[in-house]
Amino acid sequence: MMHKDVIILVAEDDEGHANLIKKNLKRAGIVNEVLLFMDGQEIMNFLCKKGDGPHLESGKSYILLLDIRMPKLDGIQVLEQIKTDPSLKKLPVIMITTTDDPREIANCHEMGCSNYITKPIDYENFVTAIRQLGLFLSVVQIPIMNGD
Amino acid sequence: MIDKPTYEELEHRVKELEKADCEKKHSKELLNASEEEYKSTLNNLLIGVVVHAYDTSILFANPEATNILGLTDEQMSGKKAIDPSWNFVHEDATILTIEEYPVSIVFSTKKPLYDYIIGVIRPDREFVTWVIVNAIPIFSTDSDLAKIIVNFVDITDLKQSEEKLARLNVDLKAKNEELEQVVFVASHDLRSPLVNIDGYSRELEYSINELRNTLSANSFVNILNELAPILEDDIPEALRFIRTSTAKMDTLIAGLLRLSRSGRAALNIESLDMNQIISKVIDSTEFKTKKIGAEIISDVLPPCQGDAIQLDQIFSNLLDNALKCLDSKRPGMIRISGEVVDGQSVYCVEDNGIGIDVNHMDKIFEIFHQLDPANNKGEGLGLTIVKRILSRLEGSIRVESTIDLGSRFYITMPNGKK
Numbered sequence: 001m002m003h004k005d006v007i008i009l010v011a012e013d014d015e016g017h018a019n020l021i022k023k024n025l026k027r028a029g030i031v032n033e034v035l036l037f038m039d040g041q042e043i044m045n046f047l048c049k050k051g052d053g054p055h056l057e058s059g060k061s062y063i064l065l066l067d068i069r070m071p072k073l074d075g076i077q078v079l080e081q082i083k084t085d086p087s088l089k090k091l092p093v094i095m096i097t098t099t100d101d102p103r104e105i106a107n108c109h110e111m112g113c114s115n116y117i118t119k120p121i122d123y124e125n126f127v128t129a130i131r132q133l134g135l136f137l138s139v140v141q142i143p144i145m146n147g148d
Numbered sequence: 149m150i151d152k153p154t155y156e157e158l159e160h161r162v163k164e165l166e167k168a169d170c171e172k173k174h175s176k177e178l179l180n181a182s183e184e185e186y187k188s189t190l191n192n193l194l195i196g197v198v199v200h201a202y203d204t205s206i207l208f209a210n211p212e213a214t215n216i217l218g219l220t221d222e223q224m225s226g227k228k229a230i231d232p233s234w235n236f237v238h239e240d241a242t243i244l245t246i247e248e249y250p251v252s253i254v255f256s257t258k259k260p261l262y263d264y265i266i267g268v269i270r271p272d273r274e275f276v277t278w279v280i281v282n283a284i285p286i287f288s289t290d291s292d293l294a295k296i297i298v299n300f301v302d303i304t305d306l307k308q309s310e311e312k313l314a315r316l317n318v319d320l321k322a323k324n325e326e327l328e329q330v331v332f333v334a335s336h337d338l339r340s341p342l343v344n345i346d347g348y349s350r351e352l353e354y355s356i357n358e359l360r361n362t363l364s365a366n367s368f369v370n371i372l373n374e375l376a377p378i379l380e381d382d383i384p385e386a387l388r389f390i391r392t393s394t395a396k397m398d399t400l401i402a403g404l405l406r407l408s409r410s411g412r413a414a415l416n417i418e419s420l421d422m423n424q425i426i427s428k429v430i431d432s433t434e435f436k437t438k439k440i441g442a443e444i445i446s447d448v449l450p451p452c453q454g455d456a457i458q459l460d461q462i463f464s465n466l467l468d469n470a471l472k473c474l475d476s477k478r479p480g481m482i483r484i485s486g487e488v489v490d491g492q493s494v495y496c497v498e499d500n501g502i503g504i505d506v507n508h509m510d511k512i513f514e515i516f517h518q519l520d521p522a523n524n525k526g527e528g529l530g531l532t533i534v535k536r537i538l539s540r541l542e543g544s545i546r547v548e549s550t551i552d553l554g555s556r557f558y559i560t561m562p563n564g565k566k
Contacts, residue, residue, distance in 0.1 A: 016344035069336060098339040121342045121398040123350040
């Protein structure tokens with residue numbers, strides 16, 4: 001069971017999407033803290049402990065839900081930076097995006113994402129997808145981030 | 149003792165001599181005339197002709213040769229120097245060495261040289277003059293090299309058009325890639341807002357249900373009755389239209405993406421056993437075919453040159469359409485046949501369905517066009533994709549149809565056998 005201390009990071013430039021994800025995770029029984037980041041730069045600042053705003057704390061566990069099309073740094077760039085950084089590499093990253101382009105999916109997996117979810121437009125399917133993500137999150141083991 | 153010739157004999161001999169003299173004169177005239185004709189032919193040819201002796205020295209060059217090369221007769225024969233900036237170049241712009249001159253190649257190989265393309269860099273021209281050269285060795289009776297005849301045609305215009313075409317092709321390729329990128333990004337960005345439109349419409353539905361439940365649970369029945377037209381009719385109707393349109397928009401965008409991807413798929417062109425491909429396609433429609441009680445039969449089909457995945461797609465789409473357009477008044481019958489016509493494989497998918505009105509015939513290949521949207525769940529892309537695939541495979545499609553009798557779609561593909 002995912003520990004309730006695990007913090008869910010959501011990098012998503014569309015506030016509506018972020019809100020729907022949050023709402024439905026809650027409905028699926030996921031009550032963990034959710035932190036929202038509006039673009040790729042914001043999430044990298046958090047992870048690399050730069051700039052104002054909240055920073056990653058060592059000793060805590062995180063999971064990142066990452067959109068692809070975002071201003072400043074896109075999700076692919078963020079994924080690349082995370083997976084090539086020895087101190088961030090083990091952070092589980094779930095891509096959650098509107099595109100189902102097979103090349104994009106293959107590319108993200110090659111770069112080391114943990115999972116790839118396409119946001120369905122039909123809301124019933126969207127709800128189902130997020131509920132299943134919630135169920136999945138409730139059974140996975142998430143590593144603790146080390147200090148540097 | 150020799151008999152003196154008689155007067156008659158002498159007269160006869162004189163006449164013979166006169167006749168011989170006359171014939172000689174005549175043949176000389178003929179020879180002159182023929183030489184004149186030969187010269188005028190060579191001088192008026194739009195082909196450069198240079199005749200070299202066995203030692204490669206120049207015996208003769210016609211005016212077109214000097215004209216194309218931009219050299220005078222004296223320069224050609226080596227009596228006058230040639231401008232050092234004058235050069236022969238290869239197609240890759242490197243300068244020809246003397247050994248690479250057509251005459252030198254024939255001189256050393258003793259074999260004809262065909263279709264040798266070289267450029268002439270002339271000091272009086274900004275551009276390269278391109279020529280296609282043929283050079284033929286002529287041997288004497290004792291099989292020694294006697295002459296080398298070099299002839300060449302100015303293909304500068306052709307070469308320039310070729311370069312222009314190549315440039316246009318590069319441009320076109322870039323534009324095409326750009327367009328596909330636009331479609332891809334647009335499709336993605338257009339879908340994002342739809343997630344919200346559909347999502348929040350549904351959330352609104354949840355809220356209204358909650359509102360209704362709260363009102364009835366707290367016995368605000370009067371208010372609930374008053375609000376009924378809004379809560380039961382107006383809002384649900386608005387939400388229904390919003391959600392139906394969102395679903396439609398989603399289908400259209402997914403279609404655009406599919407079309408964009410179909411044009412991007414790498415092709416693996418090989419000789420295809422169409423019997424195998426068609427039987428696979430028929431198998432995959434089996435469920436649907438049985439359900440509507442139709443029958444699909446296939447004749448023995450000729451092979452074609454194409455990509456297996458794309459041909460599977462073409463015939464899947466055509467069979468899918470044929471099954472959709474069957475007439476419920478009679479048992480559905482679909483037949484696939486094929487023959488080789490003028491070196492091309494022509495396949496026919498024939499159905500006994502409802503047929504297509506002649507006035508609608510042009511529209512069926514249009515993107516997103518559906519003849520009967522109310523009764524079809526498709527996106528109106530099947531034939532658009534078929535046409536697009538065929539144009540990539542150097543094939544084509546045409547349709548014949550009679551209303552109430554059925555349709556025949558003819559697919560022409562390269563057969564591969566020359």
